[in-house]
Amino acid sequence: MRTGLLIIALAAALPARADRVEPVRVIRPQEIIAPDDVVLRDGPRSGSLTLEAVIGREARVALYPGRPIRAGDIGVPAVVERNQVVPLVYVRGALRIEAEGRALARAGAGEYLRVMNLSSRATVTGRVTASGRIEVSP
Known part of the structure; x- marks a missing residue:
């Protein structure tokens, strides 16, 4: 019984993992994000952005490969x-x-x-x- 509680406690302490949207190339500010510019990767949850929420938006800041795209990084064109x-x-x-x-x-x-x-x-x-x-x- 205690072993089960220990496993649950350890699992709760680990960071949540989910898909996150990342650019595959450097996207400069004021560029419109195309479907080929982004990919879903497994990693720590960095927000609840989906591919549909990112594609067609304008980059407000420079977006770099390997870094997740956050809601404040993009906006309407x-x-x-x-x-x-x-x-x-x-x-x-x-x-x-x-x-x-x-x-x-x-x-x-x-x-x-x-x-x-x-x-x-x-x-x-x-x-x-x-x-x-x-x-x-x-």
């Missing part, structure tokens, strides 16, 4: 570049205001981005759409 002039749209009820702004960083669809309104020089935050438009909400 950018549709707006830093310093790009983008349309700003504010809608509230029947009121619709459109202006031009300058993006203060890179961002992908669905992400929030700070933008400087070119007319007023005010800085606003809005959500990036797939077309690159910035929707400013109240």
